[in-house]
Amino acid sequence: MKKISRLLAAVLSTAFFAQAALAAQIGNADVIKLLGAGMPEEVVLQAIESGNGKFDTSANALIALKAKGATPNILKAILAAGTPGQKASPTTNAKASSSSSYNPEEITLVLDGQSSTLQYIIPQTRTAARALGFGGMATYATLSGEKAQRRIAGNPEFIVSVPRNAQANNYLTLANFAVRKNGTREVMTGGGYMSYSSGINKSRVVPITTEPLADQSAAREGFVLHKITPVTPMAQGEYALVLYTGEMRTSGFFTQAANSYFDFGVD
Secondary structure, X not given: OHHHHHHHHHHHHHHHHXXXXXXXXXXXXXXXXXXXXXXXXXXXXXXXXXXXXOOOOOHHHHHHHHHOOOOHHHHHHHHHHOOOOOOOOHHHHHHHXXXXXXXXXXXXXXXXXXXXXXXXXXXXEEEEEOHHHOOOEEEEEEEEOOOOOOEEOOOOEEEEEEEOOOOHHHHEEEEEEEEOOOOEEEEEEEEOOOOOOEOOOHHHEOOEEEEEOOOOOOOOOOEEEEEEXXXXXXXXXXXXXXXXXXXXXXXXOOOOOOOEEEEEEEO
């Protein structure tokens, strides 16, 4: 009987410490660690809900969290966890996550029925004379490396969150990049012979169709989900889907002042 009692006590003790571990304190540094490990939004939300939140909700702390990838839902959950009587329930978090599954700072690539995400990079800007100066001055957006890390084969579609106050065809461009001998990829974004125009050179623009999704339940507040489809099958080469985030208001996303280039290569 004593042996059974000791066993029962050990089991209860283990359960107690397991429960205590689940209720362990979680703070800003823990959330940043989860985001750095690439954890999905719903996992971070569950960690915030399950833990004993000890968050710094000052303006600087929230800005730092957003810079590390915290989504609006995560920031709201942190604020709720730091406000007595306002902690969000798992059901609330689950609804927020499911109804806001598209991050406007990512593009969803759909290929052969499978979805994955593209992430943006910030290009360098280069200005140079064309044809020994006779072709005028031109500005180029330059991406490092001769090839994008993301490689695809087939005919892709893209799901893009377009700000509600922007027209899709003015918010994005699909561009074909020239590979340079210096190990970069470039596209001309302004200037040229007798020209002061801006924007990606028409010779590098890939024709696309844009169509709002019938189901907008997964769109973030202030955005409309659009399906982007190349008009013709994409040839081998280096590409980027460019969002003009530096020129249009994007409802609190894209903290950088530059446009966002989502690069990929077609093999």
